[in-house]
Amino acid sequence: MNALSPAMDVFSPSGPAPVLCDTTLRDGEQTAGVVFDLAERCAIASALDAAGVAEIELGVAAMGAAEIGAIRQIARGLVAASPLVWARARAEDIAAAHQTGVRRVHVAVPLSPCHLAGKLRVDADWARTQVRQLVSLATGMGLAVSVGAEDGSRTDPAFVAEIATIAAEAGAIRFRLADTLGVLDPFAAHDLVRRLVATQPLPIEFHAHNDLGLATANTLAAARAGASHLSVTVGGLGERAGNAALEEVAAVLAAQGRPTGVGLDRLVPLAEMVARAAGRPVPAAKPIVGPAVFSHESGIHVDGLLKDRTTYESAGLRPEVFGRAHRLVLGKHSGLAGVVHALREAGLRHDDAFARALLPMVRAEAERLKRALEPADLIRLARGLCPGAQGVAQS
Numbered sequence: 001m002n003a004l005s006p007a008m009d010v011f012s013p014s015g016p017a018p019v020l021c022d023t024t025l026r027d028g029e030q031t032a033g034v035v036f037d038l039a040e041r042c043a044i045a046s047a048l049d050a051a052g053v054a055e056i057e058l059g060v061a062a063m064g065a066a067e068i069g070a071i072r073q074i075a076r077g078l079v080a081a082s083p084l085v086w087a088r089a090r091a092e093d094i095a096a097a098h099q100t101g102v103r104r105v106h107v108a109v110p111l112s113p114c115h116l117a118g119k120l121r122v123d124a125d126w127a128r129t130q131v132r133q134l135v136s137l138a139t140g141m142g143l144a145v146s147v148g149a150e151d152g153s154r155t156d157p158a159f160v161a162e163i164a165t166i167a168a169e170a171g172a173i174r175f176r177l178a179d180t181l182g183v184l185d186p187f188a189a190h191d192l193v194r195r196l197v198a199t200q201p202l203p204i205e206f207h208a209h210n211d212l213g214l215a216t217a218n219t220l221a222a223a224r225a226g227a228s229h230l231s232v233t234v235g236g237l238g239e240r241a242g243n244a245a246l247e248e249v250a251a252v253l254a255a256q257g258r259p260t261g262v263g264l265d266r267l268v269p270l271a272e273m274v275a276r277a278a279g280r281p282v283p284a285a286k287p288i289v290g291p292a293v294f295s296h297e298s299g300i301h302v303d304g305l306l307k308d309r310t311t312y313e314s315a316g317l318r319p320e321v322f323g324r325a326h327r328l329v330l331g332k333h334s335g336l337a338g339v340v341h342a343l344r345e346a347g348l349r350h351d352d353a354f355a356r357a358l359l360p361m362v363r364a365e366a367e368r369l370k371r372a373l374e375p376a377d378l379i380r381l382a383r384g385l386c387p388g389a390q391g392v393a394q395s
């Protein structure tokens with residue numbers, strides 16, 4: 001029994017877990033205004049590696065000599081994870097990637113009509129030719145090559161499959177379908193990936209964006225449709241609204257019985273490390289890693305949790321799994337059970353009559369302070385109500 005809910009239990013997919021390809025250091029750092037220094041990049045890569053992330057996209061070698069040197073240094077620090085370098089569909093980008101010493105390059109090829117005509121000023125034949133020639137060029141240099149369909153979700157699926165087939169014939173090892181603008185919903189993502197899996201020979205990676213808040217859902221739908229590799233970033237950092245969050249994808253797959261090898265207890269330190277380096281604090285309610293996601297205040301929830309934790313905690317989301325713990329707080333929505341519990345924890349008088357008298361004061365104080373109560377607030381209120389409350393612990 002490993003489902004997040006009975007519904008997920010019924011529909012849990014089977015088969016090997018997809019492989020996670022983390023692109024925090026490439027798409028994540030492309031977030032407007034985010035810059036990691038070299039020490040931060042090395043530390044993030046090592047933390048991802050230690051957490052068991054299988055693949056790490058390290059950056060864009062075409063940015064120049066300093067970036068080539070940085071990628072080389074970061075890659076040298078990896079123990080188990082496989083590094084890869086991102087490249088445009090240009091021979092000079094592949095040459096730059098080769099200079100990093102990393103043995104794998106990912107070549108992104110814009111495929112949608114608007115990217116081909118509007119951005120590159122080329123036609124579909126250009127894409128066919130570039131993929132054939134560049135994959136051969138890269139494999140000739142001894143590089144393993146994956147090919148990406150940039151803006152693939154706004155491209156005729158038959159053309160995407162054709163390019164993937166050309167990539168396979170030229171020697172590519174994988175094909176990445178990018179929902180570059182985050183336009184898909186999970187049903188469309190599932191359909192596109194299923195079609196691609198069925199019509200061309202390469203393993204498929206899905207690369208989601210979160211413009212509609214669907215990156216994780218789309219990534220999981222892609223996995224269910226047969227994507228063997230999934231792009232993710234720590235905290236979902238990435239262009240605009242970001243990418244699929246590593247912690248969400250890893251947690252759901254583990255809960256579905258398809259663990260990715262990522263240590264779930266490493267996710268919070270990773271999120272905090274990336275948040276610090278990015279200058280973007282982890283949002284309080286960010287699933288899995290947010291500081292507040294295992295906190296409970298509402299009377300009915302706290303009462304339920306105290307009687308039987310499974311009332312408000314699903315099997316795959318036990319806080320201990322992530323190295324975390326429940327935090328029961330007192331506030332405007334507290335009930336009697338929560339007050340009794342908090343009093344007992346604080347070593348204060350905690351009989352029902354006392355807690356019942358204190359409850360309206362707890363609510364009023366939370367309203368006055370516009371926040372949850374700290375232990376010191378509770379002690380102050382309890383002493384105000386009954387000066388001898390402290391140390392008069394009763395069962």
Ligand SMILES: CC(=O)SCCNC(=O)CCNC(=O)[C@H](O)C(C)(C)COP(=O)(O)OP(=O)(O)OC[C@H]1O[C@@H](n2cnc3c(N)ncnc32)[C@H](O)[C@@H]1OP(=O)(O)O
Pocket residue numbers: 027030060062063064087088089090108109110119120150180239
């Ligand atoms: C959806 C994505 O995430 S795509 C990845 C985005 N990542 C980045 O942009 C990484 C950082 N980028 C950079 O440092 C720079 O843009 C560089 C080094 C890649 C290129 O810099 P510049 O040579 O100054 O070009 P600039 O950034 O102004 O324009 C991009 C050029 O790449 C071309 N290009 C864009 N994508 C691709 C592609 N996948 N394949 C081939 N060419 C491409 C554009 O057509 C444009 O070419 P042009 O100058 O001949 O018109």
Ligand SMILES: O=C(O)CCC(=O)C(=O)O
Pocket residue numbers: 027106107108109147148149150151176178179180181207209
């Ligand atoms: O890597 C790719 O293939 C696509 C690039 C990308 O990040 C995107 O399209 O969102």
